[in-house]
Amino acid sequence: MIETDILVIGGGPAGMTAALKAADNSAQVIIVEKYHQLGGQLIKQTHRFFGSKKEQAGIRGIEIAKKLTDRIKEHNNIKVLTEATAQGYYEDGILTVSQNNKVIKIKSKKLIIATGASEKMLSFKNNDLPGVYGAGAVQTLMNLYGILPGEKIVMVGAGNIGLIVTYQLLQAGVKVEAVIEASDKIGGYLVHASKIRRAGVPIYTNHSIKRAIGDRSVEAAEIVKLDNNWNEIKGTEKIIKADTICLAVGLRPLTDLLVQAGCEMAYIPELGGDVPLRDDNLKTTNNDIFVAGDTAGIEEATAAMLEGEIAGLKAVSEVGHLKNNIFSELKRLKDELKKLRSGPEGKVISQGIKKARGDSNAGKNRYTHLR
Amino acid sequence: MLEKTGIPTSDDINLVVPDKKRLESGPVAVIECFREIPCDPCFYSCPFEAIKEFDDINDKPKLDFVKCTGCKSCIAKCPGLAIFVVDYNKSTVSIPYELLPLPKKGDILEGLNREGKKVCNALVVSIKDPEKNDKTAVITIKVPQEYLMEVRNIKVGDQNGR
Amino acid sequence: MRIKKHPVLEFKRDKKITFTYNGKQIEAYQGETIAAALYAAGIRVLKASSKYDRPRGLFCAIGNCSSCHMVVDGIPNVKTCITKVKEGMVVQEEIGKGDLID
Numbered sequence: 130m131i132e133t134d135i136l137v138i139g140g141g142p143a144g145m146t147a148a149l150k151a152a153d154n155s156a157q158v159i160i161v162e163k164y165h166q167l168g169g170q171l172i173k174q175t176h177r178f179f180g181s182k183k184e185q186a187g188i189r190g191i192e193i194a195k196k197l198t199d200r201i202k203e204h205n206n207i208k209v210l211t212e213a214t215a216q217g218y219y220e221d222g223i224l225t226v227s228q229n230n231k232v233i234k235i236k237s238k239k240l241i242i243a244t245g246a247s248e249k250m251l252s253f254k255n256n257d258l259p260g261v262y263g264a265g266a267v268q269t270l271m272n273l274y275g276i277l278p279g280e281k282i283v284m285v286g287a288g289n290i291g292l293i294v295t296y297q298l299l300q301a302g303v304k305v306e307a308v309i310e311a312s313d314k315i316g317g318y319l320v321h322a323s324k325i326r327r328a329g330v331p332i333y334t335n336h337s338i339k340r341a342i343g344d345r346s347v348e349a350a351e352i353v354k355l356d357n358n359w360n361e362i363k364g365t366e367k368i369i370k371a372d373t374i375c376l377a378v379g380l381r382p383l384t385d386l387l388v389q390a391g392c393e394m395a396y397i398p399e400l401g402g403d404v405p406l407r408d409d410n411l412k413t414t415n416n417d418i419f420v421a422g423d424t425a426g427i428e429e430a431t432a433a434m435l436e437g438e439i440a441g442l443k444a445v446s447e448v449g450h451l452k453n454n455i456f457s458e459l460k461r462l463k464d465e466l467k468k469l470r471s472g473p474e475g476k477v478i479s480q481g482i483k484k485a486r487g488d489s490n491a492g493k494n495r496y497t498h499l500r
Numbered sequence: 501m502l503e504k505t506g507i508p509t510s511d512d513i514n515l516v517v518p519d520k521k522r523l524e525s526g527p528v529a530v531i532e533c534f535r536e537i538p539c540d541p542c543f544y545s546c547p548f549e550a551i552k553e554f555d556d557i558n559d560k561p562k563l564d565f566v567k568c569t570g571c572k573s574c575i576a577k578c579p580g581l582a583i584f585v586v587d588y589n590k591s592t593v594s595i596p597y598e599l600l601p602l603p604k605k606g607d608i609l610e611g612l613n614r615e616g617k618k619v620c621n622a623l624v625v626s627i628k629d630p631e632k633n634d635k636t637a638v639i640t641i642k643v644p645q646e647y648l649m650e651v652r653n654i655k656v657g658d659q660n661g662r
Numbered sequence: 663m664r665i666k667k668h669p670v671l672e673f674k675r676d677k678k679i680t681f682t683y684n685g686k687q688i689e690a691y692q693g694e695t696i697a698a699a700l701y702a703a704g705i706r707v708l709k710a711s712s713k714y715d716r717p718r719g720l721f722c723a724i725g726n727c728s729s730c731h732m733v734v735d736g737i738p739n740v741k742t743c744i745t746k747v748k749e750g751m752v753v754q755e756e757i758g759k760g761d762l763i764d
Contacts, residue, residue: 163725164744175670177579177634179539181557187541187577189634189670207758247726259706259719266723269743272700273671300599300669314503319535320580322506327653329616334504345717346706383726431538472536472558600669635670 131301133159133208134222134448135441136237138215138386141169142430143422143437144243145197146208150441155450158207158236161226163214167201168194169245169422171430173268174291175300179318180431181338190430215244218390222417239417242387243437246380246401246423251285254340260347264294264377271301279373283350284308285338289429291377292321293439298375299328305370309336309352311359318474338417339366341374350374380427390418394491399481403495406487409463411440419444426481435466507614508532513649526609527587531561531652532652533580545577563579567584572640572656586648593648594640602627602637610655611643620647622654664702681751688753696742696753697723697730702727708732709756732756 135151137144140162148158166172174190185193224240226233244401248263260279264286267278282303284295287310295305298454308325313335315322322332335355342349354365377461381402388394392405392413405413405420412419420439422433439462446455470479484491501509512534518569522528529550531542536558543551543561550567550648551574574583575596601611603624611622620643643651665673677692681697683700686756690699697720700708707717723745725744734753738760742753 132746134759165746169551177541177636179537181538181545181578182541186539187544187579192634248722256714257711257718259708259717262720263722266720266743269723270698270701271665272671273559274694275668275671275675276698277663277665278701278703301665302600315506318537319502319506320533320578320582323508323532323614324581326506327612327614327616329612330508346719385530470559471556472538474537474558509742598669600667 130223130234130236131136133157133235133237134450135239135241135444136235137241137243137441138182138224138489139169139243139422139424140164140167140209140211141243141244141245141422141433142171142197143245143424143433143440144169144432145201146242146437147165147241147243147419147441147444148437149197149200149204150438151445152204152207154442154445154455156206156445156448158204159237160201160209161213161215161224161235162209162211165211165385167198167211168208169474169493170265171197173265173272174293174430175272176296178430180429181465184431184442184465186431186435187424188233193430218386232423238448239419240390240423241437241440241444242424243420243422243440244383244386244424244434246382246427248376249379249381251338251376251378253338256341258341258343258347259345260343260372261341261374261376264290264375267373267375268294268297271297271303277301277303278375279303279370279371281306282373283338283352283369283371284375284377286310286379287315287317287322287332287334288377288379289317289321290380291375292325292449294319294375294377295325295330296321296328299325299330305330307352308332308373309338310334311337311355313357332393337361338374342368347372347374380423382427384424387413387418387420387424390415392418392420393493394495395485396485396495397426397481398492399477400485404481404485406491406493408486410443410459411436412443417496427486428478432466432469432478435462435469439466440460502534503548508534511528512632514578516563517649522565523586523588526589527572527585527592528565528568529563529570529572529574529584529648530584531563531574531578532582532584533561533578534605536560539579541577542583545574547571547573564608568647572628572638575638576628581636584652588645588648590642591594591645591648592626593651593652594638595652597637597654598630598635599633599656601656602630603654607639607656611641611647611651612653612655613647613650614652616653618655619650622651663704679747679749681747681749681753683753690747692737692747694747696734696740696745696747696751699747700742700745700753704755712758731760733760738762 295424421436622641630637
């Protein structure tokens with residue numbers, strides 16, 4: 130069995146900044162990452178990041194991943210386990226990890242869960258055909274392995290991920306026939322939408338995908354217009370020839386470990402679904418477990434990195450290794466996060482965060498059977 | 501309208517374009533950023549501090565047209581690739597470009613509007629090496645003056661043929 | 663098909679690796695996953711679903727969804743999207759749900 134001060138599950142932006150913050154304050158840290166490299170979703174992001182220049186804005190996601198990974202390598206007190214999957218959290222506070230077909234037991238004083246999110250699926254006929262992929266899969270193929278995902282794409286979803294991946298497809302030399310969006314407006318940043326519109330990619334709002342067409346894999350997509358009640362309008366069906374249908378219809382937090390550990394959860398649609406209740410230091414209802422990044426609520430990388438720093442700092446302060454007083458640093462980080470969320474884009478998330486702090490509107494009744 | 505189409509309307513554009521006198525006095529940046537999102541790299545990019553410092557990171561950028569010299573430093577720094585520089589005297593517009601193949605100086609290409617439709621021909625006047633700007637090229641094209649507020653992209657042959 | 667030139671990224675393709683898929687020789691590069699290498703070779707259908715025999719391929723490509731399971735060197739239910747290719751690997755289509763090794 131391995132013992133450590135801070136155990137971080139997930140080596141994405143939230144996990145990495147949490148680990149660095151704790152390690153910079155002399156804690157012994159272990160990061161458990163299921164992929165073969167650190168970086169989480171950052172390693173596929175070729176675009177320049179938004180947010181504050183002080184928190185890496187203007188730099189491409191892939192560079193941010195490299196910077197953080199290099200900084201982690203420089204720390205002797207951060208041990209990184211890659212191709213290691215967290216299996217379960219047990220009542221005695223032990224977490225098991227599977228790596229190389231072996232089971233490792235880890236006991237830590239504090240646990241930070243930063244396992245990110247997974248893509249939502251959409252229901253439509255033949256959605257199981259090869260050629261229907263999550264947007265992340267298309268990014269993985271193109272940006273990690275340099276493989277063309279297809280020749281003609283239909284992108285479903287005009288949120289930030291749909292718009293950004295469309296742009297990345299254009300950069301890879303792939304034709305995007307259309308971006309379709311069920312709601313009546315584009316959900317992502319309008320500058321992302323403008324980039325693809327001036328490249329000639331049409332965006333059809335009020336449209337959904339009715340079915341995928343193809344024998345062994347996707348050969349076309351049938352789209353249909355929706356009325357104001359999300360119902361299909363008969364007669365508006367249109368078939369678009371495509372070999373790939375990319376789904377960018379939202380993310381949901383990956384919270385299995387938190388549920389298993391008995392952290393109190395709530396269903397908060399503003400944050401993407403089921404999330405743990407937490408205080409403003411990102412501590413869950415389990416005194417030794419913290420959460421950060423998309424696991425805490427679907428947002429974006431700058432927020433994930435700030436949350437990671439807050440969780441890492443608070444966790445290490447409770448382990449008793451601190452070099453300095455953390456109050457002012459914690460306040461600074463929380464203020465930055467508040468500022469980031471203070472615009473119209475952050476309004477919905479801020480409402481969700483309020484609920485996640487345990488107010489009466491949080492959807493907690495889903496979980497009563499677990500207690 | 502912009503929320504449905506992703507294309508700024510002429511009303512949107514008029515909010516960020518200087519008056520005729522300023523346009524005719526020299527190159528100037530046009531920042532086509534119309535929504536409040538948390539983002540501030542443009543402020544840091546201007547060597548003349550022509551972009552006002554953000555009180556709130558969510559504010560839309562405010563450009564001082566007098567301080568702006570049209571130096572193009574901001575074009576490659578905007579994460580949204582939303583900044584362009586127009587020069588009415590030379591009849592050129594400078595755009596950010598992150599696709600392959602890159603055109604060459606002297607090439608005549610299609611000048612595309614915000615909908616990706618060809619509106620005129622565009623002559624490539626200069627290209628700022630993408631390697632110098634973390635992979636974002638800044639391409640200056642000459643177009644007929646009446647299209648300076650319309651052309652925001654170029655088409656360089658068949659992208660798939662490379 | 664592999665991307666040769668990209669405006670932002672550079673793909674390191676130093677070492678060529680050969681493995682077999684259903685007896686057929688497939689060329690790959692070190693660092694690629696099995697599913698990625700098959701994809702580059704034009705193979706998008708990786709197996710059939712166990713009940714209705716529908717074609718299956720990748721979905722998430724990062725080890726979350728289990729849509730890409732194949733038999734690799736005799737071991738069933740291997741997530742080919744997060745398993746790197748090795749020289750001489752034997753990859754086979756999985757029939758049904760995959761047998762437990764006894």
